Amino acid sequence: MYARPRRRRTGAMMSDTVWALLRRTFFVRYDEIRIRLARSLGSKELADDALHDTYLRLHRSDAIGVIQQPESYIFRIALNVATDKRREERRRASQAEVLASIRPQDEALDLSRELEARSESRP
Numbered sequence: 454m455y456a457r458p459r460r461r462r463t464g465a466m467m468s469d470t471v472w473a474l475l476r477r478t479f480f481v482r483y484d485e486i487r488i489r490l491a492r493s494l495g496s497k498e499l500a501d502d503a504l505h506d507t508y509l510r511l512h513r514s515d516a517i518g519v520i521q522q523p524e525s526y527i528f529r530i531a532l533n534v535a536t537d538k539r540r541e542e543r544r545r546a547s548q549a550e551v552l553a554s555i556r557p558q559d560e561a562l563d564l565s566r567e568l569e570a571r572s573e574s575r576p
């Protein structure tokens with residue numbers, strides 16, 4: 454009989470040693486990562502938001518293997534988080550533009566029409 458290879462458990466949390474390494478790297482190298490990220494993104498505020506979300510994402514991350522370069526790993530996650538945030542902002546801006554183009558320009562006139570229609574429908 455052949456032994457079956459072990460399956461990796463899904464949903465397993467990362468090991469304490471990997472989490473400790475990432476957390477230590479995050480706090481020790483925070484300023485360098487933040488400066489590098491702000492330079493790449495062109496925004497200190499976006500870099501700060503991305504790093505905050507990165508820390509939260511690292512904390513609830515699924516099991517991962519060995520991390521050779523923890524600073525680069527953290528930077529890449531933060532860059533991906535920032536990219537996701539920008540995409541979401543663009544999507545929301547597009548939706549707002551569509552809604553603005555659909556909405557009547559004179560809302561006061563629209564409101565008076567609605568009130569008039571309501572009063573006509575009442576006996």
